[in-house]
């Protein structure tokens with residue numbers, strides 16, 4: 001299959017593949033020999049992500065490829081941003097001789113359709129980050145690795161509550177802004193956890209305001225925060241939380257746009273990839289900390305477990321939850337190095 005200079009048909013059906021294979025490598029999955037035939041000896045897996053532009057997912061891909069390099073399997077990286085793209089990607093993976101895929105789905109309710117398509121193509125499925133939800137509303141019985149969303153959210157809330165006290169901010173001038181995305185379970189668990197953590201620190205529940213974001217990116221959060229700021233002109237100091245780094249960075253940007261600064265905003269994200277630019281700035285911003293999560297575990301281990309499932313029939317654990325670690329600009333390099341997330345040159 002070729003993507004570069006392809007026909008309209010390719011553009012329509014396979015735009016997802018071009019996202020990752022790009023044009024520079026001749027449209028072959030990484031490390032596969034030219035002329036490799038579907039069904040050849042070398043195991044191939046897909047790795048489908050809902051937001052290929054997000055650094056978290058790029059990191060997952062990078063670590064999945066590291067697993068592929070170690071064990072000698074190919075990883076076909078696919079940006080699958082909607083249901084149509086996911087379903088056509090599954091057919092394409094099968095046509096290329098892949099035997100399974102890891103997926104962070106663009107919509108958890110696609111679970112039944114994705115499983116039907118995967119089963120029809122005899123592909124094994126490992127879900128990462130976002131868990132499939134069946135037509136009955138329950139989580140589906142498909143191997144899953146996600147973050148310990150509630151605990152991680154609570155640690156965000158505790159960090160915000162502790163900063164509020166440490167800075168001695170007057171409560172009558174202060175509120176918390178939570179940018180929410182309740183359609184997604186892992187997102188809701190995170191922000192509910194943050195609220196619980198703040199309350200456990202003694203922060204008043206009636207000063208925690210939430211604003212739903214329409215899209216889970218920086219722009220979605222920027223817009224949600226803008227609405228909240230317009231509703232609450234009386235608030236002089238903000239504590240900010242959300243489902244990920246993007247959710248907090250967008251809100252912090254919206255606040256900066258209205259004159260708030262590092263003395264009046266404390267944001268704590270969840271992630272550790274996107275927010276690195278904040279920590280690397282010479283002057284601190286209102287983005288104070290994040291709860292570092294592990295694209296290494298979510299990328300490398302999911303790919304490794306899927307590979308062993310295909311190769312040896314070792315069924316992966318059904319439900320794995322990974323931990324987080326609060327980091328700030330003071331300690332991020334050290335903690336990220338300890339977690340295997342920075343290379344020798346100190347970059348991601």
Ligand code: FCA
Pocket residue numbers: 054056104129130147186216243244270271293
């Ligand atoms: C979800 C979010 C990502 C990341 C991941 C672990 O998929 O959208 O940003 O936080 O969970």
